[in-house]
Amino acid sequence: xxGIWAIFGHDVDSITYCDDxxxxxxHRGPDAWRLQFDNRIKEACIGFVRLTIVDSIWGMQxxxxxxxxxxxxxxxxxxxxxxxxxxxxxxxxxTRCDVESVxxxxxxxxxxxxxxxxxxxxGFVLIDSKNRKVYAARDPYGVRxxxxxxxxxxGLLGFSSEGKGLIGLKRLVKDKLKNGFCDKWSLxxxxxxxxxxxxxxxxxxxxxxxxxxxxxIGSRPIFRPFVSYTDLKNDVHAxxxxxxxxxxxxxxxxxxxxxxxxxxxxxSSLIAALLMKLAKEEGLEYKIxxxxxGMGTSPDIVAARQVAKHIGSDHHEVIFTEETVKDVxxxxxxxxxxxxxxxxxxxxxxxxxSEYIKQKTDSTVIFSGEGSDxxxxxxxxxxxxPTLEAGNEESLRLLNDIYLYDxxxxxxxxxxxxxxxxxxxxxxxFSSYYLSLPAEMRQPIDGVEKHLLRSAFSGIDLLxxxxxxxxxEAFSDxxxxxxxxxxxxxxxxxxxxxxxxxxxxxxxxFPHITPTTKESYYYRMIFEKHFPGQAPxxxxxxxxxxxxxxxxxxxxxxxxxxxxx
Numbered sequence: 001x002x003g004i005w006a007i008f009g010h011d012v013d014s015i016t017y018c019d020d021x022x023x024x025x026x027h028r029g030p031d032a033w034r035l036q037f038d039n040r041i042k043e044a045c046i047g048f049v050r051l052t053i054v055d056s057i058w059g060m061q062x063x064x065x066x067x068x069x070x071x072x073x074x075x076x077x078x079x080x081x082x083x084x085x086x087x088x089x090x091x092x093x094x095t096r097c098d099v100e101s102v103x104x105x106x107x108x109x110x111x112x113x114x115x116x117x118x119x120x121x122x123g124f125v126l127i128d129s130k131n132r133k134v135y136a137a138r139d140p141y142g143v144r145x146x147x148x149x150x151x152x153x154x155g156l157l158g159f160s161s162e163g164k165g166l167i168g169l170k171r172l173v174k175d176k177l178k179n180g181f182c183d184k185w186s187l188x189x190x191x192x193x194x195x196x197x198x199x200x201x202x203x204x205x206x207x208x209x210x211x212x213x214x215x216x217i218g219s220r221p222i223f224r225p226f227v228s229y230t231d232l233k234n235d236v237h238a239x240x241x242x243x244x245x246x247x248x249x250x251x252x253x254x255x256x257x258x259x260x261x262x263x264x265x266x267x268s269s270l271i272a273a274l275l276m277k278l279a280k281e282e283g284l285e286y287k288i289x290x291x292x293x294g295m296g297t298s299p300d301i302v303a304a305r306q307v308a309k310h311i312g313s314d315h316h317e318v319i320f321t322e323e324t325v326k327d328v329x330x331x332x333x334x335x336x337x338x339x340x341x342x343x344x345x346x347x348x349x350x351x352x353x354s355e356y357i358k359q360k361t362d363s364t365v366i367f368s369g370e371g372s373d374x375x376x377x378x379x380x381x382x383x384x385x386p387t388l389e390a391g392n393e394e395s396l397r398l399l400n401d402i403y404l405y406d407x408x409x410x411x412x413x414x415x416x417x418x419x420x421x422x423x424x425x426x427x428x429x430f431s432s433y434y435l436s437l438p439a440e441m442r443q444p445i446d447g448v449e450k451h452l453l454r455s456a457f458s459g460i461d462l463l464x465x466x467x468x469x470x471x472x473e474a475f476s477d478x479x480x481x482x483x484x485x486x487x488x489x490x491x492x493x494x495x496x497x498x499x500x501x502x503x504x505x506x507x508x509x510f511p512h513i514t515p516t517t518k519e520s521y522y523y524r525m526i527f528e529k530h531f532p533g534q535a536p537x538x539x540x541x542x543x544x545x546x547x548x549x550x551x552x553x554x555x556x557x558x559x560x561x562x563x564x565x
Contacts, residue, residue: 077139261350316361378472449471
């Protein structure tokens, strides 16, 4: 996990604007930083902040190779097949840094050839000074973030790992427009699974050449897989176990200590158990640390404790209070860069836990179970899907938008504390195989969500049986209590800060996804403080369960939700 930043189309004669732009992503890379001006392209400035994970000596960026001195790369990514790519394409790497494979592949076959052969997560910007081109791309699920700032009519273009690294560029737009400030700029997430190509014109301005999707969710990736498809059997359960295990194994690539978030639910428990098993097989010299968070004896704390004992991890519990929530809430919204209700609620515990990991331990690479609910129809409301096709379509929709919600939450709460997140459930080979299975196998069965995933790991003693079949908790309920959910704690905290009059006039001030409760109004106020007017771009809609008439996104309000006693 690192942070990248670049602007084009501006005559860079000073770095004064970096105070409120580039410097705002420093938390993504506390180990080193570099700001580079390209004297071959006067109107280009490239920045990089580094969290050292692989190749502490030669892995600094912007990266310019001796073999290809006209190519400059900044990349936030982990490319798990860079060794295999070297063998396959005869690459002689200059460094031991995995992201070098981006430049090497591009030089051999262009941008589409490069991104299509990468097995990993990434957001990058590549400058070809010889041909005066700028390229950018993002991994298929958007696990690694990438934002784009464009100002029509000015030729100004910016990229950053977080939106806060670009919002300050609106001052440059004001300077460029002769008639004063005008809303001719946009700040949006760069779409996952896409690449883009720009020309750098003679006057330094940029011009869009093309933007293209290179990967469709569910399709078989073209890169050489870690598990040969000829090795897969007719046993679906065995294939699921094999592919998820290998998805975890390839993500062990790290020179820093590895840990795992552990809620005690199915997804994080599976990843933690597989991680412990593989760490022993691979001979890691330390014991894997697992981390649980909750309020008092919350269901998650109790379940995670049982899992940790079963798998033998070095387990840590973080207990927080209502006062803790009050202290971090505004910071959570700032780092998330969204005003989505569900995302903010679900981020509080993860933000608190990440802060603990950073301050109290030496684990830096953190595994997590994100992506499983979207992939395996794990949300409770999938029980009400009217047809098999409707359930499948909803699963695909959630996966395509995960970068706006759960994926965003996972990245931003960990990166705020300089941690790198890894999510095996969103492995391309594993997820494409899972989605290729018949829809009737992937739907909830007998009222049990993720029945196929649970069944695949049943009977092998990887997890206690009650954990393997533990029901899905509502958003934020697991870290709090049955009597009082976390969102109710939050509502009590913010109630004094929003008046009924403000809420009554919310539609005039916020016509897009208008807040209807004091809680959502407060979230929007904090969001607008840092990202004024950007809600339509950064939060296109509120995350809500389908096939139900509930007005609150918490699963606690669904008819068939049964909290743990």
